[in-house]
Amino acid sequence: xxxxxxxxxxxxxxxxxxxxxxxxxxxxxxxxxxxxxxxxxxxxxxxxxxxxxxxxxxxxxxxxxxxxxxxxxxxxxxxxxxxxxxxxxxxxxxxxxxxxxxxxxxxxxxxxxxxxxxxxxxxxxxxxxxxxxxxxxxxxxxxxxxxxxxxxxxxxxxxx
Numbered sequence: 001x002x003x004x005x006x007x008x009x010x011x012x013x014x015x016x017x018x019x020x021x022x023x024x025x026x027x028x029x030x031x032x033x034x035x036x037x038x039x040x041x042x043x044x045x046x047x048x049x050x051x052x053x054x055x056x057x058x059x060x061x062x063x064x065x066x067x068x069x070x071x072x073x074x075x076x077x078x079x080x081x082x083x084x085x086x087x088x089x090x091x092x093x094x095x096x097x098x099x100x101x102x103x104x105x106x107x108x109x110x111x112x113x114x115x116x117x118x119x120x121x122x123x124x125x126x127x128x129x130x131x132x133x134x135x136x137x138x139x140x141x142x143x144x145x146x147x148x149x150x151x152x153x154x155x156x157x158x159x160x
Contacts, residue, residue: 082135
């Protein structure tokens with residue numbers, strides 16, 4: 001699979017909403033997978049501080065070097081996620097980016113992108129499959145194409 005919005009739509013992904021609008025959307029409550037896309041200017045100039053919520057006093061910010069090490073040049077997809085309940089998980093994700101103290105930090109690197117309001121989310125329900133398995137397949141396919149996972153998945157160099 002090629003990880004462009006067009007190819008993802010052909011593979012059954014729908015939605016394509018700004019992540020901040022997820023609370024008011026008709027996002028399904030069923031399980032599935034989701035992708036977050038971002039059209040970045042190159043080179044990307046990351047924010048020094050995360051806009052994500054602090055959970056139990058812990059700062060979600062990572063170093064600029066860590067962000068640069070995890071960036072995937074030319075990739076629209078910056079995160080692939082899974083959910084037992086898509087609406088609930090995506091609402092948590094958006095709440096975290098809005099600064100709320102949400103305990104799930106998955107994908108937290110995206111909240112240091114220069115214009116997080118440009119984050120777009122698409123989803124695919126997986127009624128016949130376990131979402132974690134579909135997510136693993138998507139990440140493996142992305143890694144095969146790009147040599148590493150999407151920017152905010154499995155960050156490999158977080159530094160100090």
